[in-house]
Structures are given as C-alpha cells and as structure tokens.
Amino acid sequence: MTKVKTQYNRRSFMKVSAAAGGGMLIGFSWFIGCTPVSKAEVLEIPKEWFDINGYIKIGDTGMVTIYSPNPEIGQNVKTSMPMIVAEELDVDWKNVVVEQAPLNTGFYQNQFAGGSLSIRLSWDALRAAGAAGRRMLLEAAAKEWGLNVSDLTANLGIIKENNGERTVTYGDIASKAVGIKIPEEVELKEISDFKIIGTSKKNVDGKKIVTGHPLFGLDFDREGMLLAMVEHAPAFGMKVKSFNEEEIKRMVGVKDAFIVDTTINEPAWSDVNAFPQLIAIVGDATWSLMQAKKALKVDWEVVGELENSELHLQRLEKAIENGEVEESRKDGDPDAAFKKAAKVIERTYSSPFLAHNTMEPMNFFANVTENSAELIGPTQTPEALETSVSKLLNMPIENITVNMTRIGGGFGRRLYVHFGVEAAAISKKIGAPVKLMYTREDDMTQGTYRPAYRSKYKAGLDENNNLIAFSVKGAGLPEGPVFPNRFPAGTVEHYVAEKIKGKTNVSTGAWRAPRSHFTAGAEQSFLDEVAELAGKDPIDFRLELFDRAINNPVGDKNDYEAERYAGVLKLVKEKSDWGATKPGVHRGVAAYFCHASYVAEVFDIVIEDGDPKVKKVWCAVDCGIVVNHDAAINMVQGGVIDGIGHAMYSQLTFTNGTTNEKNFDRYKLIRNSQVPEEIEVFFVKNETAPTGLGEPGLPPAVGALANALYKATGKRHYHQPFISEKTTAILG
Amino acid sequence: MSIFNLKVNGKEHQVEVDPTTPILWVLRDNLKLVGTKYGCGLSQCGSCTIHLSGIAVQSCLLPISSVGNQEITTIEGLSENGDHPVQKAWLEHDVPQCGYCQAGQIMTAAALLNNNPNPTDEEIENAMNLNICRCGTYLRIKQAIKTASTL
Ligand code: FES
Numbered sequence: 001m002t003k004v005k006t007q008y009n010r011r012s013f014m015k016v017s018a019a020a021g022g023g024m025l026i027g028f029s030w031f032i033g034c035t036p037v038s039k040a041e042v043l044e045i046p047k048e049w050f051d052i053n054g055y056i057k058i059g060d061t062g063m064v065t066i067y068s069p070n071p072e073i074g075q076n077v078k079t080s081m082p083m084i085v086a087e088e089l090d091v092d093w094k095n096v097v098v099e100q101a102p103l104n105t106g107f108y109q110n111q112f113a114g115g116s117l118s119i120r121l122s123w124d125a126l127r128a129a130g131a132a133g134r135r136m137l138l139e140a141a142a143k144e145w146g147l148n149v150s151d152l153t154a155n156l157g158i159i160k161e162n163n164g165e166r167t168v169t170y171g172d173i174a175s176k177a178v179g180i181k182i183p184e185e186v187e188l189k190e191i192s193d194f195k196i197i198g199t200s201k202k203n204v205d206g207k208k209i210v211t212g213h214p215l216f217g218l219d220f221d222r223e224g225m226l227l228a229m230v231e232h233a234p235a236f237g238m239k240v241k242s243f244n245e246e247e248i249k250r251m252v253g254v255k256d257a258f259i260v261d262t263t264i265n266e267p268a269w270s271d272v273n274a275f276p277q278l279i280a281i282v283g284d285a286t287w288s289l290m291q292a293k294k295a296l297k298v299d300w301e302v303v304g305e306l307e308n309s310e311l312h313l314q315r316l317e318k319a320i321e322n323g324e325v326e327e328s329r330k331d332g333d334p335d336a337a338f339k340k341a342a343k344v345i346e347r348t349y350s351s352p353f354l355a356h357n358t359m360e361p362m363n364f365f366a367n368v369t370e371n372s373a374e375l376i377g378p379t380q381t382p383e384a385l386e387t388s389v390s391k392l393l394n395m396p397i398e399n400i401t402v403n404m405t406r407i408g409g410g411f412g413r414r415l416y417v418h419f420g421v422e423a424a425a426i427s428k429k430i431g432a433p434v435k436l437m438y439t440r441e442d443d444m445t446q447g448t449y450r451p452a453y454r455s456k457y458k459a460g461l462d463e464n465n466n467l468i469a470f471s472v473k474g475a476g477l478p479e480g481p482v483f484p485n486r487f488p489a490g491t492v493e494h495y496v497a498e499k500i501k502g503k504t505n506v507s508t509g510a511w512r513a514p515r516s517h518f519t520a521g522a523e524q525s526f527l528d529e530v531a532e533l534a535g536k537d538p539i540d541f542r543l544e545l546f547d548r549a550i551n552n553p554v555g556d557k558n559d560y561e562a563e564r565y566a567g568v569l570k571l572v573k574e575k576s577d578w579g580a581t582k583p584g585v586h587r588g589v590a591a592y593f594c595h596a597s598y599v600a601e602v603f604d605i606v607i608e609d610g611d612p613k614v615k616k617v618w619c620a621v622d623c624g625i626v627v628n629h630d631a632a633i634n635m636v637q638g639g640v641i642d643g644i645g646h647a648m649y650s651q652l653t654f655t656n657g658t659t660n661e662k663n664f665d666r667y668k669l670i671r672n673s674q675v676p677e678e679i680e681v682f683f684v685k686n687e688t689a690p691t692g693l694g695e696p697g698l699p700p701a702v703g704a705l706a707n708a709l710y711k712a713t714g715k716r717h718y719h720q721p722f723i724s725e726k727t728t729a730i731l732g
Numbered sequence: 733m734s735i736f737n738l739k740v741n742g743k744e745h746q747v748e749v750d751p752t753t754p755i756l757w758v759l760r761d762n763l764k765l766v767g768t769k770y771g772c773g774l775s776q777c778g779s780c781t782i783h784l785s786g787i788a789v790q791s792c793l794l795p796i797s798s799v800g801n802q803e804i805t806t807i808e809g810l811s812e813n814g815d816h817p818v819q820k821a822w823l824e825h826d827v828p829q830c831g832y833c834q835a836g837q838i839m840t841a842a843a844l845l846n847n848n849p850n851p852t853d854e855e856i857e858n859a860m861n862l863n864i865c866r867c868g869t870y871l872r873i874k875q876a877i878k879t880a881s882t883l
C-alpha cells in the first residue's frame with residue numbers, strides 16, 4: 001500500500017465546513033443519486049448530514065455527498081473527481097451525490113480548469129481525501145467496539161469486524177466520526193483494487209441537463225437581481241469617449257446606463273482585456289437591454305492602429321524572417337547539414353485567429369456591497385477572479401466569495417476574468433445584485449482569441465533517405481507556436497527551432513491545447529511529406545525517429561518520453577490495421593504529445609459525391625490511468641471533432657481593427673453532418689498517474705486530417721481553414 | 733408593452749412585455765423557464781429550440797406577438813419526469829459534455845422523431861444540422877437518436 005501525507009489543516013477544514021454545511025450557496029439543491037436507478041434502490045434522503053472532511057459529508061441514511069473542487073467546463077471533472085474520492089472512501093457510487101465546492105483557497109488546491117490539469121494535479125489530494133474519510137470512519141467504529149482499526153475492514157460503505165459478526169454502515173457511524181482528528185498520513189488502495197476508477201460512470205448532472213434544470217451561469221437568478229449588458233469598442237485600437245446616455249436611460253426597461261472603467265492595477269495574465277472601458281446598461285429584461293444596445297450612439301476614439309488581415313500576414317512573414325526569438329534550441333550544425341543534404345524540402349503552414357465561441361456566452365453574477373463581494377458564475381479560474389475583484393474594489397480577499405456554476409464550455413476562454421470583474425464593477429456602481437450577460441456578438445468580437453500563427457519547416461535527407469537536418473521557425477501574433485524541445489527534437493543530429501514573437505493589438509489567450517493545436521497540424525503534415533520524399537511509410541518513418549530518441553537521443557532536454565510516443569503509434573497502427581489497403585479509402589496518420597499525454601490518430605477519408613468525407617477515426621491514447629472510461633472516450637471524440645472543425649471551417653478575419661465574423665452566420669463551426677461516422681478510442685493500459693485529457697485529443701486530428709485529405713485529393717493543405725484553400729475539400 | 737396570454741407546457745400564463753420580445757426571453761426572463769438557452773440570437777445555433785404546436789422552432793427570433801394561442805413546449809415540459817424516449821436515450825449514451833446545447837438538441841431530435849419515427853442517417857443529419865454543439869458531441873447525438881427511435 002502507498003502511504004501519503006494528507007494536506008489538511010484543521011483551520012481551513014473548519015472554514016470549508018461552514019461554507020458547505022449551510023447548503024450549497026448557489027441554491028441549486030437537488031438529490032439525484034449518481035446512477036439512475038429505480039426508486040426502490042435509492043437511499044432515503046438523510047435528515048442529518050455529518051461533515052467528515054471538507055470533501056465528504058455523510059448522511060444518517062448512508063448517502064454520501066462529495067464536493068467537487070474544480071470548475072466543470074464539460075471536461076467531466078464534476079463526475080471524475082468525486083469518483084476518485086469515492087474510490088478511496090470505498091462507497092457504493094449509487095449512494096453518492098455530488099456538489100460543486102465553492103472557491104476555498106485555504107482548503108482545496110488548484111481550483112482551476114486549464115492545461116488539462118484538474119485530475120493530474122489533484123489525483124493525490126482526492127485519493128487522500130477519500131482515504132482520510134475511510135480511516136476516520138474506521139476509527140470511529142473501532143472506538144465504539146473497543147477494537148483497533150486493523151481489526152476492521154471497510155467495503156462499499158459498510159464496516160465489518162474481521163473476527164466477528166458486527167457490522168456498521170457509514171451512515172450509522174458518521175456522527176461519531178465527526179471531530180475525529182484527520183489522520184496525518186493515510187493508506188491508499190492498490191491500483192489493482194480499484195472498483196470505481198477505470199469504470200464508466202454517467203455524468204452526475206446528466207438528468208438535470210436533459211430536463212433543462214438551471215445549472216449554468218446564465219440560468220442563475222436571485223430575488224431583486226438586475227440584468228446588465230455592456231458595449232465594448234467596435235475595433236481593437238478604439239475606446240469609448242461618450243454616448244447618448246440620457247436617451248438610453250429614458251428607454252423602456254432601462255434603469256441605468258453609464259461608462260465603467262475596469263482597469264486593474266498590476267494586472268495578472270488572466271486580466272487580458274482589450275476593452276477595459278465599457279458602456280454598461282442595466283435593466284430588468286434582456287430584450288430591453290438588447291434594444292438599448294442597438295439604440296446606442298457612441299463617440300468612439302481611435303487610440304491605436306486599426307489592423308487588418310493583410311497586415312497580420314505581412315507581420316507574420318516578416319517575423320519569420322527576422323522577428324524577435326522568444327525561445328530556441330539548436331543541436332549540431334543545421335546550416336552545414338542542409339548544404340550537404342541530398343534532398344531538402346521546405347514548407348510553410350499557417351492558421352488564422354480563432355474565437356473560443358463557448359456555447360454559453362460570457363456572463364457573471366455579482367453582488368457588491370460596501371464591504372463584501374459575492375460572485376457566482378462560469379469561471380475556469382475562480383482564484384484569479386477573486387484576486388482581480390479584490391484589486392478592482394480595493395477590498396480584502398477575505399470579504400470576497402466566488403462560487404462556480406456549471407460552465408457552458410471553456411476551451412480556455414474563461415481562464416480570463418474580465419467579465420466577472422465587469423459584473424463586480426457594475427454591481428458596485430448601481431449598488432444592487434446584477435447578472436451581466438454578453439450577446440454572441442459581444443462574445444465573438446471581444447478578443448482573447450487564439451493567436452494567428454505561421455511556421456516554416458525545412459528538412460534535409462541524406463542519400464540513404466535518413467533525416468539529418470530539421471529546422472522550424474514559427475511566429476505568432478503575439479506569441480510563437482513552437483515548442484523547441486518537443487519531438488522531433490532529440491531525433492535529428494542537426495536541429496534548430498525558433499519560437500518568434502509578432503506584434504498585434506488584438507487581444508489573445510489560451511485556446512484548447514494552446515500552440516499545440518497548430519504545431520501538431522503543421523509538423524505532422526510536414527513529416528508526412530518528408531516521409532513521402534524519403535519513400536517511407538509515415539508510421540515507420542516516425543518510429544525510426546523514435547528509435548533514435550530511445551537508443552541515442554540528441555541532447556538531454558527532450559520534452560517527451562519516446563517509448564510512450566512510439567507506443568501510441570504502434571497501438572493505432574495495430575487497431576486501424578494500417579497498411580491494409582481498402583479500395584476508395586484514403587488514410588492519414590498523426591501523433592502528438594501535449595499536456596503530458598500521448599495521442600496518435602488514423603483518419604480514413606472516402607470521396608462521396610465528389611467531396612472528401614472522414615469516414616472513420618482511430619485514436620490511441622496514453623494518458624496514464626483513465627478515471628471515467630466512457631467519459632474519457634467522449635472527451636477524445638470531442639477533441640477530434642473540434643480539431644477537424646476548426647482546421648476545416650473556422651477563421652476570424654480583420655478589417656480596420658474589427659472582425660468580419662461576429663456571429664455563427666459568418667463564423668463557421670462544424671455541424672452534425674460534417675463529423676466522422678465513427679471515432680474509436682483505445683487507451684494504453686498502465687499504472688501511471690493520470691495526465692491530461694481535455695486537450696490532447698485535438699492536436700493530432702489536424703495533422704491526420706490534412707494527411708488523409710492529401711491521399712484523397714492529391715493536394716496538400718498548408719493554410720487553415722482548409723475549406724478556403726479553394727479545393728473541393730468540403731467535408732460532408 | 734402589451735399583455736399576452738401564452739400556453740406553455742400545458743399551463744396558461746399572462747405576461748406584459750414589448751410585443752417584439754422573442755419567446756426565448758419571455759421564457760427565460762418572465763416565466764423563469766431557463767432550460768431553453770441563448771446561443772446566438774440569430775437562428776444559427778439551435779440552442780433556443782422549442783416546440784410550437786409540435787414543430788421545432790428557434791425561439792430567439794420568434795416575437796411573442798406572432799405566437800397567438802399556439803401551444804409552446806419547452807425542455808421542461810417535454811416529459812413529466814425526464815423520461816421522454818429522447819431524454820432516456822441521451823442519458824443512456826451519456827451525450828453531454830458541457831451540456832449547454834443539449835436542451836436545444838433534444839428538442840430538435842424529439843420533433844424529428846415525432847414526424848419521422850425511423851429517420852435515416854441523412855435525415856438525422858439534415859435535421860440536426862440546425863444545432864451547433866461546440867463540444868463536439870455530434871456522434872453521440874446521432875447514436876442517441878437512433879436508440880430513441882427504438883424506445
Ligand atoms: S439562440 Fe436561437 S438559434 Fe441560436
């Protein structure tokens with residue numbers, strides 16, 4: 001058995017109990033067990049609940065509440081994190097209910113959703129929380145019976161005496177476990193003894209989602225709450241000066257209208273915001289506010305350059321030639337190696353700015369009083385929001401609470417906190433609780449976009465078709481897309497990689513698998529072409545490179561494990577029966593490593609009515625231990641579809657500092673008929689602690705798609721969105 | 733402002749709103765039925781899909797003044813206990829990721845199956861192309877519709 005130190009401290013535990021014990025502050029109370037079961041099987045709703053430790057509350061009937069600490073953006077942590085606690089606590093999953101924990105930095109750690117890190121960072125803490133709970137219940141029972149803990153065994157919520165007949169349920173002993181000292185060290189289960197982890201458990205909010213229960217930030221309501229909307233400048237490089245305030249205030253349904261300044265002193269990375277000055281309109285009906293926004297007459301001031309897409313392209317091209325290098329790596333002598341290479345190939349790849357376009361637009365509830373601020377809504381970074389609101393209001397952190405609703409999509413957009421800050425500023429100004437909501441247009445034109453990228457790749461082969469030189473120069477507006485120490489670093493003797501900065505006043509941020517989504521597509525398409533030039537099978541070619549990295553790596557800073565990388569390629573090769581030719585089926589492959597996980601994908605494309613269509617996708621994934629099997633499959637499938645969709649169809653283009661795409665009429669997202677018929681997902685089985693899964697499924701999809709499209713159409717795709725490359729490459 | 737009588741999920745309601753107000757906002761702001769979602773306000777994403785006299789319509793551009801006494805059904809009223817075949821199939825396939833688009837998807841799917849109990853793949857795709865899922869749950873949506881057609 002593994003022993004781990006618990007990270008509890010009594011004082012913070014008390015704080016979370018006080019918050020949690022008062023019933024969920026959000027007021028979405030519910031009692032639906034985690035597994036849909038018939039009424040007869042459901043435990044009675046407890047009359048009394050006992051706080052065991054900040055993660056676990058046990059009711060007198062044996063029903064267990066587990067608090068899920070991190071924001072739920074669709075990555076399934078609200079189900080999978082409690083599964084980990086329930087595993088070590090050793091309870092029957094059908095008796096578990098899950099509640100979203102509030103932000104409590106003194107107690108929970110890493111309460112954010114980003115970088116595919118939720119499970120990865122909390123794995124030990126969640127196991128310890130469950131194991132500590134089990135241990136406390138065992139101690140309570142041992143005390144009752146005058147025995148030692150070692151004389152007892154716990155299984156599925158029942159404690160048994162090893163040498164006797166006595167049993168007691170968690171529900172019956174829970175009251176006695178309250179106040180037992182939280183153990184400083186706990187024993188964890190053997191991985192081979194897991195009963196819940198590795199199985200498939202349904203989404204704990206499933207029933208509420210399919211019946212339309214209030215769950216999301218936009219659904220939040222509070223007696224006396226007002227509604228607010230904002231209008232930001234119509235272009236990057238513009239700022240509000242004044243507007244027809246009196247006219248707007250006189251409109252039906254409008255209670256107030258004013259300019260707010262949400263500028264934060266010493267902004268953090270999460271305070272990215274191109275438009276800190278906004279017009280705010282407050283009222284009590286959404287439609288009135290929408291009408292008022294339309295009636296705005298604003299004097300906008302030009303305060304910066306009004307950029308357009310042509311300028312962006314020029315800047316990227318120039319940056320690749322002589323831009324500022326942020327990060328780089330060089331092995332051997334690439335210049336000399338390219339000179340003596342028998343074959344040299346050079347290709348350029350690009351992708352446009354993209355919006356996140358979470359289906360639920362930005363919104364937040366705030367209730368700011370003289371000495372307190374309450375914030376409720378969809379945020380991936382509640383702690384960062386709390387800090388920013390504290391700075392904005394000049395109010396101590398202790399006076400601010402943040403609660404998380406279920407979140408209608410994240411993709412990185414809600415790592416940035418400006419909309420919560422705006423809600424707080426508006427609430428302060430009007431002295432009332434308020435829910436701020438963005439329209440789709442506000443959301444899509446506000447910025448915080450995925451940067452635009454352009455990378456130039458070059459490879460040199462010797463006369464035996466071995467890769468002897470490799471170069472990549474990648475620029476981004478504003479951040480370059482290159483990871484200098486990732487594959488193929490370590491596999492080529494002469495190697496150079498440069499990550500290059502570009503200039504823009506368009507605000508940008510992390511977008512699902514930042515940089516990886518672009519680099520995977522570019523690099524994996526390029527390697528496909530290199531393999532072709534070398535006359536090698538694309539999988540064999542990559543495996544050859546990994547052999548080099550396994551047996552005799554170049555350099556010692558290679559940011560991947562070559563065996564695991566090769567492992568997913570071998571698995572996808574086997575599962576897809578790579579090498580077998582099927583008439584009319586065109587195949588492409590790609591593999592990528594990011595967020596500590598490895599994913600390889602094979603795409604099959606067929607030509608239907610003259611157009612290419614992705615028929616089937618195979619994914620091989622190494623993300624360590626899989627917590628919730630079916631949900632993990634769902635996540636990878638979503639990543640593949642997201643990757644295809646954005647590579648094929650989506651882009652933001654600019655004219656005079658403003659995007660030409662403002663809603664889904666011009667901004668294209670993938671739709672039902674455009675997805676593959678089947679996406680099969682296989683996980684490498686191992687006992688490595690879980691790594692990321694929310695993001696890694698996406699990046700290889702871009703490369704595998706491009707490579708399969710080439711096989712199907714004879715044309716390489718270099719510039720996203722592929723649909724605009726004037727080919728017949730219209731999927732579906 | 734005008735007074736309107738609406739029949740929603742079998743119940744009569746009276747609201748006083750601007751006659752141009754889309755049904756979406758009457759449902760969400762006035763009747764506090766927030767299961768119907770806002771995604772685009774432009775009839776592009778399907779998040780706001782409801783049934784109007786049994787037909788799937790997007791409620792974000794549907795002014796209250798045009799509804800008259802046609803019966804409105806929202807996700808909250810699709811079934812008594814969340815046991816409509818489409819809802820059951822959705823749970824069986826564990827379709828949702830973030831879940832935000834799903835009420836709209838379910839309403840479109842339920843209307844499709846109402847008119848066409850055994851749709852082909854192409855018919856499913858044509859109907860469901862009206863609804864965007866940013867999380868990419870489309871495959872499970874299709875599978876769930878096929879399952880629902882057998883329930
Ligand atoms: S909100 Fe009505 S279709 Fe998008």
Ligand code: FES
Pocket residue numbers: 074359408409828829830831832833834864865866867868869
């Ligand atoms: S489940 Fe998130 S938008 Fe569909």
